[in-house]
Amino acid sequence: VNLDVEECWRRLEAGGHGVLATVHATRGVDAVPVVYAVTEGRIVVPIDTVKPKATTQLQLLENLRLDPRCVLVVEHYAEDWSQLWWVRVHGAGFERALTPELTGALADRHPPYAAEGALASAIEITPDLVTGWSAASA
Amino acid sequence: VNLDVEECWRRLEAGGHGVLATVHATRGVDAVPVVYAVTEGRIVVPIDTVKPKATTQLQLLENLRLDPRCVLVVEHYAEDWSQLWWVRVHGAGFERALTPELTGALADRHPPYAAEGALASAIEITPDLVTGWSAASA
Numbered sequence: 001v002n003l004d005v006e007e008c009w010r011r012l013e014a015g016g017h018g019v020l021a022t023v024h025a026t027r028g029v030d031a032v033p034v035v036y037a038v039t040e041g042r043i044v045v046p047i048d049t050v051k052p053k054a055t056t057q058l059q060l061l062e063n064l065r066l067d068p069r070c071v072l073v074v075e076h077y078a079e080d081w082s083q084l085w086w087v088r089v090h091g092a093g094f095e096r097a098l099t100p101e102l103t104g105a106l107a108d109r110h111p112p113y114a115a116e117g118a119l120a121s122a123i124e125i126t127p128d129l130v131t132g133w134s135a136a137s138a
Numbered sequence: 139v140n141l142d143v144e145e146c147w148r149r150l151e152a153g154g155h156g157v158l159a160t161v162h163a164t165r166g167v168d169a170v171p172v173v174y175a176v177t178e179g180r181i182v183v184p185i186d187t188v189k190p191k192a193t194t195q196l197q198l199l200e201n202l203r204l205d206p207r208c209v210l211v212v213e214h215y216a217e218d219w220s221q222l223w224w225v226r227v228h229g230a231g232f233e234r235a236l237t238p239e240l241t242g243a244l245a246d247r248h249p250p251y252a253a254e255g256a257l258a259s260a261i262e263i264t265p266d267l268v269t270g271w272s273a274a275s276a
Contacts, residue, residue: 017215021159021169028207029167031159033215033224056271069166077155077171081250086171112219133194 003132008087011074011132013038015087016109018074020045022063022093030063032056036072039105043072043089043125046106048118060123061095068092070125085134091127098122141270146225149212149270151176153225154247156212158183160201160231168201170194174210177243181210181227181263184244186256198261199233206230208263223272229265236260 003011017035024030034045047057064070070093075086096102102122107114141149155173162168172183185195202208208231213224234240240260245252 019157019159019169019211019213021157021167021209023161023166027209027228028161028205029159029209031157031169031209031211031226033211033213033222067166071159071165071167071169073157073169073171075157075171084171088169090165 001134001136003085003087003134005130008130008132009038009041011085011087012043012089012130015074018072020060020070020072020093022060022070023067024059024063025066030059032060034072035110037105037109039101041127043091043127044102044105045093045123045125046110046113046119047095047121047123048113049120064093064095064123068094072125082135085132085136087130087132089125089127090129091125093123093125096122096124139272139274141223141225141272143268146268146270147176147179149223149225150181150227150268153212156210158198158208158210158231160198160208161205162197162201163204168197170198172210173248175243175247177239179265181229181265182240182243183231183261183263184248184251184257185233185259185261186251187258202231202233202261206232210263220273223270223274225268225270227263227265228267229263231261231263234260234262 020034021031036043036045072089157169158172159169174181174183210227
């Protein structure tokens with residue numbers, strides 16, 4: 001069944017990780033796992049200061065600078081397919097300097113980001129289409 | 139740590155679901171959860187005959203017909219971030235008529251596809267770049 005938009009937002013808020021796909025200048029498309037938080041109808045993805053992710057994060061930022069269009073997929077998978085569901089957010093993503101709102105939303109959802117200096121900046125995604133599907137009734 | 143290509147394939151073969159991102163003619167990028175199987179160095183994604191997925195699957199096929207470039211992300215998420223890993227496959231995807239090899243690979247990995255008439259066709263992805271990352275040593 002298709003999920004209505006309120007149910008999609010409930011599941012987005014209860015979630016916290018997904019896959020973010022972006023336009024890539026030469027490869028056509030790119031995608032990377034991300035964590036996120038929801039604040040005031042927007043999706044916030046951290047750009048953190050942890051080194052191992054640096055290359056992936058730099059590519060993500062470059063992709064969004066060239067074309068802000070992106071899509072976030074948040075899904076629940078189970079070998080029992082009657083439990084499957086997913087929510088998808090199409091929108092435009094831009095890198096933002098940290099603000100108390102963005103930092104607070106990320107730190108509330110993901111405690112490691114409450115540490116001083118854990119965040120470098122954030123990507124703010126303004127949704128223009130939110131859809132979802134569930135194998136079971138909502 | 140970056141995973142070497144052999145370890146990436148081990149994790150792809152042990153997996154079976156992920157998010158497939160494609161180029162979308164007007165939205166720039168699209169992405170959808172998929173199940174898959176691995177056979178002979180290629181990724182096989184089922185196009186099934188289950189109705190609820192029909193719209194999503196038709197869009198995926200249309201996207202690939204317009205531009206075969208795609209990326210599959212297979213990830214393991216955990217609240218304990220030291221357990222995170224992901225594998226990413228960039229490649230070209232084309233719809234294929236069913237063959238014993240494709241049907242067999244899908245049915246072996248996902249028992250529901252062993253049922254008569256469960257598969258309509260399949261997408262075959264030929265990888266051109268396989269990369270992976272793990273928070274822990276492999």
